[in-house]
Amino acid sequence: MSVHPALCRGPYGGEGDRADGTHCSDPAVFEIARYARPPLRVCPVHLGPALLMASGVLWPPEITLIGRL
Template sequence: MSVHRNARCRGPYGGEGDQADGTDCSDPAVFEIVRYGLPPLPVCPVHLGPALLMASGVLWPPEIRLIGRV
């Protein structure tokens, strides 16, 4: 888990590059959501639920990994 210790939240939408709107959360990521055809999405506890509903390419049922601790 120490590899991701500096990861920042990219929730709730998980945009990449020019489409990074809504990813201004500066909290540390605690979870990583696996996505189809996209890199895993690191999110904080606050954005976990919204990211499952709104982020692109989220698998269903979702696959969530713990990458850090609060």
């Protein structure tokens, strides 16, 4: 588990110039594996929406616990 929590990347998982508005200020607790993209780190609130809406999410999903609230 990480000592310094990463911030949630929100339900869409935008990167680079598409990252505006795709994150929240909550710490990331889960990491979702994605195809040909870096893993998506999300908070508990955005876990469900990210599984449904983020690009490249593997199915069945691979979710890893990376932090605690």
